[in-house]
Amino acid sequence: MAPRANWKGFLRLSLVTCPVALYPATSDTEKVSFNQINRKTGHRIKYLKVDAETGDEVTSEDIVKGYKVDTDTYIEITKDELDDIALDSTHTIEIDEFVPKADIDSRYLIRPYYLVPDGKVGHDAYAVIRETIRSMDKVAIGRVVLTNREHIIALEPLDSGLMGTLLRYPYEVRSEKEYFDDIQDVKLTKDMLDLARHIVEKKSGTFEPELFEDHYETALIDLINKKRSGMPISAKAAPKTGGNVINLMDALKKSIANEKDAAPTAKAAKETGKETAKAKKPKKRVEGQREMLLPIAGKGGKDAAAKTPARKADKPVRAPARAKKAG
Numbered sequence: 001m002a003p004r005a006n007w008k009g010f011l012r013l014s015l016v017t018c019p020v021a022l023y024p025a026t027s028d029t030e031k032v033s034f035n036q037i038n039r040k041t042g043h044r045i046k047y048l049k050v051d052a053e054t055g056d057e058v059t060s061e062d063i064v065k066g067y068k069v070d071t072d073t074y075i076e077i078t079k080d081e082l083d084d085i086a087l088d089s090t091h092t093i094e095i096d097e098f099v100p101k102a103d104i105d106s107r108y109l110i111r112p113y114y115l116v117p118d119g120k121v122g123h124d125a126y127a128v129i130r131e132t133i134r135s136m137d138k139v140a141i142g143r144v145v146l147t148n149r150e151h152i153i154a155l156e157p158l159d160s161g162l163m164g165t166l167l168r169y170p171y172e173v174r175s176e177k178e179y180f181d182d183i184q185d186v187k188l189t190k191d192m193l194d195l196a197r198h199i200v201e202k203k204s205g206t207f208e209p210e211l212f213e214d215h216y217e218t219a220l221i222d223l224i225n226k227k228r229s230g231m232p233i234s235a236k237a238a239p240k241t242g243g244n245v246i247n248l249m250d251a252l253k254k255s256i257a258n259e260k261d262a263a264p265t266a267k268a269a270k271e272t273g274k275e276t277a278k279a280k281k282p283k284k285r286v287e288g289q290r291e292m293l294l295p296i297a298g299k300g301g302k303d304a305a306a307k308t309p310a311r312k313a314d315k316p317v318r319a320p321a322r323a324k325k326a327g
Contacts, residue, residue, distance in 0.1 A: 018122030
């Protein structure tokens, strides 16, 4: 199933307009997630909306938004009042200016989206805007309304389409000065810097995200599969630490020695990873969260797990991702 657009509207550059759709470029649905359950019954925990003072459950129609102005004082804001201040640009991404990409501080970046033509019309206008941005080597800055809030969005060409990245407002970015003012100004010798550069050169390579592995996610899958199959779970030994570094120069020299020993193994592992990545053909469907495919007898809980016959866990597979709303 194709992902659902988070937003549909128009992309406008002066008098040039085309219908477009906005899709999230990233997804967290593949990560293992947990529910909270009752240890005694194995049943899922249900959350109720209750009055903080009386403890009584409150129905949805009696719940409104409130802005806290004091300890126990709130200004009530109704849905109609919010609708009255809704922005007129809800369905249009208006391009306001073009800036060099290098001018955008990385701290302002929030999340990426794919902006594509919506329908069969408007592809020519879309292409004009895309190629104009590409030829000028700039990023288009516009505004888009998601879930009633206006966001700044930076548009740049990506292959045959446009990638839009939501940007933070200045009030959302903290100044680095309050964190960096106490950092000591130390003197480093040329020998130290030369040794450090040597380590960096040994570790230098190209950015290949297909070789990245989420070790914690893999460990979670293994843990869940073992528990579902009734296999014993052994405690992991505490990792050994090297202790505090007393002499920085000695630490740099030992690092280089360790790099020399580990270089053949690391190189072989990387080559194996490349071959594996090349062998895997990209999947056309959108991938979703991993599922554990071991059957469970009974209704759940400790008793059901105990009755499940122990056998080797099936390899997890991914289910189609569910689209999420942006905002």
